[in-house]
Amino acid sequence: MKFLTVVASCSYRQRVVVVVIEQGVQMFVIRFLVLGFLAFYSYAMGDQPGGLNGFGTFIAFSGIVVIPAFYMLPTIEAWLRESSNLPSIAAVNLFLGWSIIGWVFALIWAFRKPTPIERAQQFGYQLSQPSFPSQQPDGNKPKKDCPFCGEEILAVAKKCKHCGSELTT
Structure with missing residues (x-):
């Protein structure tokens, strides 16, 4: 995984701030x-x-391609990250992306590792x-x-939990 490191300094007391950004987030x-x-x-x-x-x-007619691409950006990110949930992310993005919450939800889901x-x-x-090996298929x-x-006890018990007797195999 490649990272980009950004170093910035503040004017007061010259504090150095290091921000590490994953390359995928940068792109x-x-x-x-x-x-x-x-x-x-x-x-x-166009206006x-x-x-x-x-x-x-x-430029006005390029909006026919650019505006849907911007709307479907979470789906594009999921596709670029090879997400196993791509169809679900695309459905949420397509049907709920018109609300900002649905678009952000699809974007967060696309970034999920x-x-x-x-x-x-x-x-x-x-x-x-x-x-x-000690369990039966039904889980008991x-x-x-x-x-x-x-009294009923586990088959692998060495000592009875009811009477305290040592059990022999």
């Missing part, structure tokens, strides 16, 4: 700013009264289920009766 900020500027600029160009020259017309288990499954590793541990008091 997101660049994409966000560029798409946001282009979306605003193409919208503003100009009077006729537009060729470049102005091109996969757990090690999800990562292993993504690369095709077969995960084994934990096996406990095998039991037996105490030979001294007759």
Whole structure:
């Protein structure tokens, strides 16, 4: 994982502040700013009264591509990060992105790092289920009766919890 380190100094007492930004976040900020500027600029160009020259017309019609790309930015980030939840993120972004909360939720979900288990499954590793030989498939541990008091105890018990007798195998 690559990081960008930014060092800044304050004027009072010259304190040095070090900010570490992950490269993926840095690229997101660049994409966000560029798409946001282009979306605003193409919208503003389309609102100009009077006729537009060729470049102005091109910029105004580029909003047909840029504005949906800006709207779908969380889905693009999930796709670039190879998220296993890409269809779900795209659905939330498409249907709830019109509300700022839905758009931010989809963006946060796109930035979520996969757990090690999800990562292993993504690369095709077969995960084994934990096996406990003392447990039966229904989840109950095998039991037996105490030979001294007759109470039910675990089959692996060395001492009865009811009468305190030492058990022999």
